[in-house]
Amino acid sequence: MKEKIKKTAISIFNTNGIANVSMKQVADILKISAGNLRYHYKTKETLLAVIYSDMYAETLDYILPENTYITLFHFEEMMLKFDDLQQRYCFFFNDIVHIIKTYPEIAKQYEKSNIVRFKDARKLIDYYIETERIVPENDFINYNKTIYNIWMTSTFWQSQKLAINTASYTVNKCRSIEMLWSILLPYLTTKGLEEYKQLRKFVKLPAN
Incomplete structure (x- = not known):
């Protein structure tokens, strides 16, 4: 699930820009709850840090x-x-x-x-x-x-x-x-x- 979240986030960030995308939007596109998303990545900074590490x-x-x-x-x-x-x-x-x-x-x-x-x-x-x-x-x-x-x-x-x-x-x-x-x-x-x-x-x- 972590990998799917990451790939989806990259796609949305590329389309709309990171400043214009909330974690709720990422969760909605993935059709998961905000709580489920936070379980894997607590904040947008946490998610971005993993993407940057890659x-x-x-x-x-x-x-x-x-x-x-x-x-x-x-x-x-x-x-x-x-x-x-x-x-x-x-x-x-x-x-x-x-x-x-x-x-x-x-x-x-x-x-x-x-x-x-x-x-x-x-x-x-x-x-x-x-x-x-x-x-x-x-x-x-x-x-x-x-x-x-x-x-x-x-x-x-x-x-x-x-x-x-x-x-x-x-x-x-x-x-x-x-x-x-x-x-x-x-x-x-x-x-x-x-x-x-x-x-x-x-x-x-x-x-x-």
């Missing part, structure tokens, strides 16, 4: 593989997995500011996990520098800021599409990976650009 568990494989040569496709693969996660849990990313303000414990967990991700991303960037696919950091290039820009773009990709939805404006009518590459491409070396060209030759960017 989301975080899915991201644990977004790490550097060991003892192997890591291509630029690893970056793309990680970002595509995150894009898929965002689409399946779109309510979380559309309502992220509300969630952070309303549920402080979840906000702490989310911040902590992102700090870990920033460190992992820096390791990947440093590896690409060492293998001469990305230019070294200098007085004009700060890769910690580049990583943060990539995080902001990927995290708020879903919500920005809601904010800028004009049909004639086409800049954001693409998958997030295309926008993320536009951030990273200027930093690629000649070797890195050649690898990227080979990547695009054999792996096409996904359609909207």
